[in-house]
Amino acid sequence: MAEHPTTLEECIALPLKEPELLEVTEKAKDWAIMHGAAMRSKTNFSPDSLNFAPFLLTPSSFPRKEFEKAVALQTIINRLMHNVAHDEEFLTTTLAETIKVDEFTANLFNVYKKVLASGFGQRISLGILRSDLMLESSCKDLLNENGSNKEENEKPCAYCCWKQVEINTIASGFGHLGPASKAIQSFVLTELDQAEKLKNMPDNQALAGICGGMIRAWEIYNNPKAVIMFIVEDVTYNICDQRFHEFYIREKYPHIKVIRRTLTEVHDTGKLGLAKELLIGDLEVAVIYFRAGYEPGHYHSHNEWDARYLMESSTAIKCPSIHYHLAGTKKVQQALAQPEMLERFISDPEEIKAIGKIFTGLYSLDDNDVGNKTFEMALKEPERFVLKPQREGGGNNVYGLDIPDALRKMSRVERSAWILMDLIKPPISKGYMVRPGGTMPPPLVEVVSELGIFGVVIGDVDNIICNYQAGHMLRTKVATANEGGVAAGLGALDSPYLVD
Numbered sequence: 157m158a159e160h161p162t163t164l165e166e167c168i169a170l171p172l173k174e175p176e177l178l179e180v181t182e183k184a185k186d187w188a189i190m191h192g193a194a195m196r197s198k199t200n201f202s203p204d205s206l207n208f209a210p211f212l213l214t215p216s217s218f219p220r221k222e223f224e225k226a227v228a229l230q231t232i233i234n235r236l237m238h239n240v241a242h243d244e245e246f247l248t249t250t251l252a253e254t255i256k257v258d259e260f261t262a263n264l265f266n267v268y269k270k271v272l273a274s275g276f277g278q279r280i281s282l283g284i285l286r287s288d289l290m291l292e293s294s295c296k297d298l299l300n301e302n303g304s305n306k307e308e309n310e311k312p313c314a315y316c317c318w319k320q321v322e323i324n325t326i327a328s329g330f331g332h333l334g335p336a337s338k339a340i341q342s343f344v345l346t347e348l349d350q351a352e353k354l355k356n357m358p359d360n361q362a363l364a365g366i367c368g369g370m371i372r373a374w375e376i377y378n379n380p381k382a383v384i385m386f387i388v389e390d391v392t393y394n395i396c397d398q399r400f401h402e403f404y405i406r407e408k409y410p411h412i413k414v415i416r417r418t419l420t421e422v423h424d425t426g427k428l429g430l431a432k433e434l435l436i437g438d439l440e441v442a443v444i445y446f447r448a449g450y451e452p453g454h455y456h457s458h459n460e461w462d463a464r465y466l467m468e469s470s471t472a473i474k475c476p477s478i479h480y481h482l483a484g485t486k487k488v489q490q491a492l493a494q495p496e497m498l499e500r501f502i503s504d505p506e507e508i509k510a511i512g513k514i515f516t517g518l519y520s521l522d523d524n525d526v527g528n529k530t531f532e533m534a535l536k537e538p539e540r541f542v543l544k545p546q547r548e549g550g551g552n553n554v555y556g557l558d559i560p561d562a563l564r565k566m567s568r569v570e571r572s573a574w575i576l577m578d579l580i581k582p583p584i585s586k587g588y589m590v591r592p593g594g595t596m597p598p599p600l601v602e603v604v605s606e607l608g609i610f611g612v613v614i615g616d617v618d619n620i621i622c623n624y625q626a627g628h629m630l631r632t633k634v635a636t637a638n639e640g641g642v643a644a645g646l647g648a649l650d651s652p653y654l655v656d
Contacts, residue, residue, distance in 0.1 A: 334629030362627025
């Protein structure tokens with residue numbers, strides 16, 4: 157079998173001459189700050205200052221056909237996750253072993269069961285999802301049965317296809333920074349006299365698309381005096397990405413008020429009205445948009461969990477509702493990777509086939525025969541895998557040769573809180589990674605990218621009111637790095653340059 161290409165050609169010839177590189181990088185850094193492609197520093201935090209967010213100077217190549225497939229598939233993924241979230245039996249069975257050993261998931265599940273018992277105050281949910289994917293550089297789907305390439309004279313990385321890394325159902329960020337990445341790189345390409353390249357950078361209306369979902373939910377709630385509430389961390393580093401959502405809503409729909417509250421503040425000032433409406437002080441809340449609440453550190457005490465239950469019990473439309481939050485756990489993702497399971501949620505055979513192709517190998521580590529085989533497989537060939545817990549936010553996974561020690565430290569029961577996933581081997585490209593405080597000129601490094609496709613879905617257990625794809629984002633990291641979260645300080649903003 158022919159060896160598969162593992163590189164993607166850059167959108168412009170690199171390296172750049174140093175004087176040109178220095179000049180355009182300085183301009184790009186200032187452009188980023190002045191257009192809100194920025195974050196607060198974690199090392200030198202001040203609420204009154206910003207650093208530009210790390211970014212790639214020029215866009216990274218991505219196969220056009222695979223990008224278009226991902227965009228087209230998002231509405232099916234939206235519908236899949238909506239159906240999963242509303243299947244009580246499936247969530248209960250799938251998470252049964254995990255909640256025995258994962259305290260955080262157990263706390264979420266307890267809120268879910270309490271709300272089920274008392275009755276949902278609001279049947280309608282708003283899902284703002286992000287399906288994260290990476291290209292697999294040696295995709296079996298693109299080979300003939302005899303193992304040879306389908307076509308002899310394909311372009312570099314013609315055999316790449318995309319595989320899903322995860323589905324985010326809470327705090328699906330970068331609705332602003334995704335489009336901002338394209339804007340930075342469009343500016344850079346124009347400065348480099350490469351404006352003709354801009355036609356290959358796809359339109360990205362993620363901010364408008366995501367905010368449009370919140371606005372539609374606010375309209376469905378049908379109280380012109382009610383507000384949209386963002387649930388935020390005690391300290392927000394990724395402030396621009398959040399504020400631009402708020403500012404977009406206020407600019408386009410000035411009659412809709414937006415407030416920001418922490419879980420603690422909701423506990424201290426929130427209550428239910430006579431009709432289960434959520435009241436924060438004197439304000440009635442129509443829509444709750446969670447940008448916090450996805451990791452244990454956001455819940456300092458029982459008060460914050462009580463606040464979560466209060467909100468879930470109310471008539472406010474949640475993004476996500478507690479069942480949508482649970483639907484985004486890694487254990488659910490692993491269960492959905494089984495072909496027969498998709499038939500439970502999707503009826504169209506072609507859609508089942510299309511979604512089945514995007515899953516990479518996902519394996520249970522439960523204390524049973526299947527989980528024990530997975531355990532032995534991971535010890536034998538750890539370099540093939542990544543070990544994932546039920547967490548969002550980045551920085552929690554275990555990779556390759558670190559897996560055996562991590563697994564040996566767990567009891568058989570504790571393993572149920574984790575899943576094992578095939579390590580995706582994406583193609584490599586080159587680019588200049590520009591970071592606050594980084595060396596000048598920036599180094600030309602080998603990088604890999606992860607694409608996120610946004611989706612918006614609104615509905616209840618019986619009906620979907622609206623369902624659409626809502627833009628994209630691209631994060632890029634040094635090829636030798638495992639994690640790639642920009643907010644976690646490990647990746648950089650980027651945008652796709654589509655190649656045929």
